Amino acid sequence: MTFTLPAPVDAPPGDHVAPPAGPGPHTPDPIAFAGRAAARLRHTDATLYDLLNREAARQNNTLMMVAASSVADPSVLACGGSTLGNLTAEGYPGARYHAGCGVADEIERLAIERARTAFGARDAIVQPHSGSSANLAVLTALLSPGDTLLGLDLDCGGHLTHGSPASVSGRYYNAKGYRLTSEGLLDYDQIRELALAHRPKLIVCGASAYPRSIDFARFREIADEANAYLLADISHIAGLVAAGLHPSPVDHAHITTTSTYKQLYGPRGGLILLGRDARRAGPERGTLAATMRRAVFPFTQGTPDLASVAAKARALHYVAGPEFAELARRLADGAQAIAGRLVQRGMRLVTGGTDTHMVLIDLRGTGLTGDIAEEALESCGIIVNRNRVPGDMTPVRTTSGLRLGSNTLAARGMDRTAAAVCADLVADVLDALRAGAGVLPEAARVAARARVVELCARHPLPGYLS
Ligand code: DSN
Helix, strand or coil: CCCCCCCCCCCCCCCCCCCCCCCCCCCCCCCCHHHHHHHHHHHHCHHHHHHHHHHHHHHHCCEECCCCCCCCCHHHHHHHCCHHHHCCCCEECCEECCCCCHHHHHHHHHHHHHHHHHHCCCEEECCCCCHHHHHHHHHHHHCCCCCEEEEECHHHCCCHHHCCCCCHHHHCCEEEEECECCCCCECHHHHHHHHHHHCCCEEEECCCCCCCCCCHHHHHHHHHHHCCEEEEECCCCHHHHHCCCCCCCCCCCCEEEEECCCCCCCCCCEEEEECCCCCCECCCCCEHHHHHHHHHHHHHCCCCCHHHHHHHHHHHHHHCCHHHHHHHHHHHHHHHHHHHHHHHCCCEEHHHCCCCCEEEEECCCCCCCHHHHHHHHHHCCEECEEECCCCCCCCCCCCCEEEEECHHHHHCCCCHHHHHHHHHHHHHHHHHHHHCCCCCCHHHHHHHHHHHHHHHHHCCCCCCCC
């Protein structure tokens, strides 16, 4: 099957047929049916219902401190479970390959407009199923198999899609990696040297485990000098960027990507954003923005998940509003408080602290490994993830570090003081684990669990219980 180039998103609307009727007496409420659906599920599939219930309880009764996670407002999840999930619609607004997409077109245009507003972007593509899908679309659009890309090594905090041999990004392309200084910081001189030596077609900046600010302007200087495209993956810091608490890459990078479920408190999904380079010529035909649209559909994805697009629209509306600025401030303050308290408690942190939501504990020299520490914390209801730290020689499933984040704590309304209490809890468990030579004494586990339950009760997940 061949496809014609989808029309640009900003093409004049009108090439779709309006839906025959608006809401009427036989129109199901797009969201309220969820309550009836829950009852239906309970009666027809009690096994699954119970599992979903257990997961809801687990989330409310544990301290989620995984830096890559957050908690979406229930209205975001409801959009994701709306009737839009029934719609099949390839293509873009005004240029679909199926009938019946008039309302979906309006919703996708709304999501695009909200993404542009939230990030000050000239263009946005809201269909990627995830941050990884967004990155792979960019890679496949800009590189041919065998072309060179330069990204942060996975064991220095890079992402699988930035050139890891475990992913398409490192298997199909000639991936070169840059590393960190001995203090765990990006080394822009080294990145420049590697860029000039290897002449990559694409440089990727952004990270999954890097707690400090990234100088996107410096990356663009290097990319321009090496005649490379620059991709900024801001999946971890998108909320801080939107709130102005971290410099934005949108007008520095040729293309910016992000997942939507971390700091945007949205559904699982991804975005592609374009700034000042949106209208420049792409590598083949049309603008860079048009190239990216084709890269998502039809090159790497088929039908979009339009319910997820609606959920992104909902989350992005919140991101652009005043409450989000407070939330972002709280999550940045919370991470500072966690880092400060952990240092006071004698823990070594990668880079000594944080500029973001993320804190990386270096467990080397403590006698503990990341996997043992992660498991002990989970047994107390504190959810973190084991993570390699720069220079880590342990296997990926063992690791010498822990990665913590403040996104969900902030959403639960926790201020600096409450975040420091969470850090104390982590430190108490790790101290007890060390004292027990890698086995957490039961009394310590019970005491920590009780404090977690009490904290969670005081700071319930927002909007889920009432
Ligand atoms: N990129 C993975 C992480 O940072 O944990 C999942 O989002």
